[in-house]
Amino acid sequence: xxxxxxxxxxxxxxxxxxxxxxxxxxxxxxxxxxxxxxxxxxxxxxxxxxxxxxxxxxxxxxxxxxxxxxxxxxxxxxxxxxxxxxxxxxxxxxxxxxxxxxxxxxxxxxxxxxxxxxxxxxxxxxxxxxxxxxxxxxxxxxxxxxxxxxxxxxxxxxxxxxxxxxxxxxxxxxxxxxxxxxxxxxxxxxxxxxxxxxxxxxxxxxxxxxxxxxxxxxxxxxxxxxxxxxxxxxxxxxxxxxxxxxxxxxxxxxxxxxxxxxxxxxxxxxxxxxxxxxxxxxxxxxxxxxxxxxxxxxxxxxxxxxxxxxxxxxxxxxxxxxxxxxxxxxxxxxxxxxxxxxxxxxxxxxxxxxxxxxxxxxxxxxxxxxxxxxxxxxxxxxxxxxxxxxxxxxxxxxxxxxxxxxxxxxxxxxxxxxxxxxxxxxxxx
Ligand code: HAM
Numbered sequence: 001x002x003x004x005x006x007x008x009x010x011x012x013x014x015x016x017x018x019x020x021x022x023x024x025x026x027x028x029x030x031x032x033x034x035x036x037x038x039x040x041x042x043x044x045x046x047x048x049x050x051x052x053x054x055x056x057x058x059x060x061x062x063x064x065x066x067x068x069x070x071x072x073x074x075x076x077x078x079x080x081x082x083x084x085x086x087x088x089x090x091x092x093x094x095x096x097x098x099x100x101x102x103x104x105x106x107x108x109x110x111x112x113x114x115x116x117x118x119x120x121x122x123x124x125x126x127x128x129x130x131x132x133x134x135x136x137x138x139x140x141x142x143x144x145x146x147x148x149x150x151x152x153x154x155x156x157x158x159x160x161x162x163x164x165x166x167x168x169x170x171x172x173x174x175x176x177x178x179x180x181x182x183x184x185x186x187x188x189x190x191x192x193x194x195x196x197x198x199x200x201x202x203x204x205x206x207x208x209x210x211x212x213x214x215x216x217x218x219x220x221x222x223x224x225x226x227x228x229x230x231x232x233x234x235x236x237x238x239x240x241x242x243x244x245x246x247x248x249x250x251x252x253x254x255x256x257x258x259x260x261x262x263x264x265x266x267x268x269x270x271x272x273x274x275x276x277x278x279x280x281x282x283x284x285x286x287x288x289x290x291x292x293x294x295x296x297x298x299x300x301x302x303x304x305x306x307x308x309x310x311x312x313x314x315x316x317x318x319x320x321x322x323x324x325x326x327x328x329x330x331x332x333x334x335x336x337x338x339x340x341x342x343x344x345x346x347x348x349x350x351x352x353x354x355x356x357x358x359x360x361x362x363x364x365x366x367x368x369x370x371x372x373x374x375x376x377x378x379x380x381x382x383x384x385x386x387x388x389x390x391x392x393x394x395x396x397x398x399x400x401x402x403x404x405x406x407x408x409x410x411x412x413x414x415x416x417x418x419x420x421x422x423x424x425x426x427x428x429x
Pocket of ligand 1: 005082083084085114116120121124126127128129131132278280281282283284285287302303304305306307308309310416
């Protein structure tokens with residue numbers, strides 16, 4: 001068939017088989033997040049463009065190249081959110097949440113939009129789960145956020161993950177870091193690509209993250225960022241690492257990890273999968289200046305977000321847990337009008353009792369309905385023929401052995417529950 005409409009490039013539908021994996025990720029995320037005391041926040045998908053320009057940063061790829069921005073009918077400049085941190089910080093201020101006891105912990109699951117070049121693990125609409133903690137600069141808060149992140153991935157059964165961690169320091173450290181990068185690259189700056197030169201001018205830190213081989217070679221000798229940290233920044237970072245050691249979170253120091261947002265200060269981290277970090281499964285960091293830059297009081301904060309599509313794709317390939325789905329346990333077979341009416345009532349009673357039920361109301365012959373019961377993989381069938389409809393009984397058929405038993409309809413739920421295998425089973429494959 002030549003379908004006339006299709007999803008936009010980089011966007012995708014999620015059909016039931018995959019949606020079960022999404023739900024597994026979402027439920028696992030919330031189980032862990034609520035244990036760590038996170039409440040849920042939901043924010044609008046559209047915000048003022050200025051919010052993202054100010055927080056994510058005008059010079060970042062995300063704002064510079066990837067935002068879905070447009071003027072609405074009242075001529076306001078608006079954008080689909082490319083991430084959630086800016087929106088959550090905006091909401092924190094808008095609702096005076098800084099007046100509540102701190103630290104304040106907010107979690108979310110949300111779709112985000114980035115006009116990236118679509119490729120494996122990179123979509124233009126994608127889902128994130130995320131955590132944000134406002135109002136504390138304590139290293140223990142960094143460590144607990146990373147621990148909650150780690151527990152989420154671990155609970156999903158994902159293995160061979162690593163936490164890549166680094167510290168970008170506060171502004172004083174950052175100046176020294178920028179200087180070291182600019183000094184090291186000065187002799188070769190004019191030979192670099194236009195993009196790299198722009199980065200070096202606007203946001204020298206980001207150049208460490210470049211995939212350009214020439215830039216990578218040129219930056220190979222830059223001393224690790226942590227060598228440039230002030231004492232206070234280094235103490236903060238060391239304390240975070242000590243807490244992580246205490247609970248056995250296996251982190252790797254990554255002196256080149258800088259992340260693609262302007263709002264980060266001090267701790268930054270990413271979760272890398274087995275693939276060797278080509279695609280990060282999640283990332284985050286401290287953003288101690290963001291709330292004040294948005295016009296609020298001085299409010300240190302830290303957060304993270306995980307990429308649901310990338311995690312689902314690992315789970316689907318068998319690298320972690322499988323979702324639980326409710327199988328069809330009883331196939332209802334009805335013959336004739338009276339039976340059809342009765343069956344409808346039975347759908348209500350059986351499903352309320354927790355049984356998975358399927359039927360084929362349009363079919364009349366018993367043979368075709370039995371065939372469908374087989375195809376649905378139902379272990380039991382409940383047959384209501386004309387005679388049974390009249391005397392208020394039903395025939396329970398074991399679909400494997402073919403054994404049948406007639407039971408009075410008032411007792412049918414009890415009989416089925418006794419015979420039905422476990423209400424939920426792991427999916428195959
Ligand atoms: P991010 O690193 O841009 O951070 O995104 C977090 C995760 O979302 C990535 O590690 C990746 O798994 C997933 N992701 C990002 N872009 C795409 C895409 N185009 N397609 C599929 N998955 C994607 C943030 O968004 C920050 N807001 C995290 C944070 C929260 N920092 C502090 N608080």
